[in-house]
Amino acid sequence: MKEKFYICVVNQLNYDVIITGARCAGASLAILLGKLGYKVLLLDRSQFPSNTTSTHIVGEIDIYKELGVFEQLQESGAPSLHRMRIDLDGTFFESDIIVTQRALGLRRTEFDYILLQKAASFSNVTVKQNHKVNKVLKDNEGKTIGVEVKSKNSVSKQYGTIIVGADGRNSTIASQVHSPYIYESEMMRAGIYGYFKDVNPLTHPCVEWYFNQGDIIFCTPTNDDLHTILVMPHPDHYRNMKQNVKATLLNSIMKNKNLRLRLENASLIDGVKGIGPLKMFIRHSFGSGWALVGDAGAWVHPVSGTGMDDAVLSAKELSIAIDLYFKGIKSWEDALHDYQTKRDQIINIQINRALSTLQRADQPLSAEKQAWLKLICTFPSIVYDLGNKGSDVLDFLHFKNQDDLKMLVSLEKRKIIHEMRRNHP
Ligand SMILES: Cc1cc2nc3c(=O)[nH]c(=O)nc-3n(C[C@H](O)[C@H](O)[C@H](O)COP(=O)(O)OP(=O)(O)OC[C@H]3O[C@@H](n4cnc5c(N)ncnc54)[C@H](O)[C@@H]3O)c2cc1C
Structure with a gap:
């Protein structure tokens, strides 16, 4: 058996903030702290640009201007979507989107990389890819003081005043600091998706939402002339077909006559991705020397379609709290308490919306109700x-x-x- 040798490096250099996870939550926080002049270490076990399990609706505008990436997002080749189309069991409602000037159907390979490159452009932000955080380091009083990081050939210890977990739903940081759950939902629906080429496009590209006999479907054009189709099957449909996830995805799409026509010549590329049934949660987002942001601290079901924007908006709130703390304007407790309150305001709206939307979809419209709807629209x-x-x-x-x-x-x-x-x- 081949033996592996690791060099152990103890890094005495102290960072102001060490962020684990360099996608939308972590990279945005690094940009904001970088702008404020703090010394930041941004770590990720992945190599960028790379994909992650997510579809691609980005709706916010101002925060990306503040991050200095708005133009790049606009010019990334992702379709700009100005219209929303809702298909309720075969009957359409369509209008201009009014909650934002535009939504972008932007692949994560592009989105996260644009943010990461921006973070790396600050001389006071050090970015390390292919660096996995194994362990949170604590002092004798239990305050977090650093992280143990494993890269290809070495294990190192990195020290910082504040340790941030932006490492996603299964956060290592959150579990090692034993961040308690403030809220947990029941098991929510699975979400499975794929990329399709040669989908007949709409004349005006839309964010397309389908209530589809108990299933919910999002269909959005994305980079490279592809469409992403995400199906959140009714729990009964998923239970029956989870042995064959691809069939579950395709059967759901083909049940909708409008989508079926659009996909006449289309083919699925790259297989099916997604998540099984999972619980939504909110975790306590700070403690002695640590904080959580993005999915690490709160996970909302993808039916909300706002996880990325929410992660970025929360990163903004966390950067404000960290700045107030370092400047001595607020104590750590007070600053982070304010952060948590604001983070929860952002997240609670989405959790409630996700719950109420899924409750509706659990009870598909009866044939009689569909007939009334057709009457209205006729x-x-x-x-x-x-x-x-x-x-x-x-x-x-x-x-x-x-x-x-x-x-x-x-x-x-x-x-x-x-x-x-x-x-x-
Ligand atoms: C099926 C699906 C569809 C979705 N669709 C949308 C959508 O259309 N619009 C939207 O806004 N949101 C959507 N979301 C939600 C969105 O993907 C998340 O909310 C968002 O990715 C959260 O970003 P984050 O930066 O907090 O975490 P993540 O994107 O999960 O990034 C965490 C990073 O941490 C790194 N990491 C993890 N552990 C370690 C470790 N120990 N050491 C070092 N690095 C580590 C990972 O490599 C990863 O790069 C969807 C989610 C799913 C599951």
């Missing part, structure tokens, strides 16, 4: 009345009792009213 006058009474319809619907949706809808209503007043003073 008669232009009814559609007109629907538009004419849009605000009342929103108030009337039962979600007026659900705080998260109520808040989102009232926010959008306010934006619409503001826009109207601007255009017609």
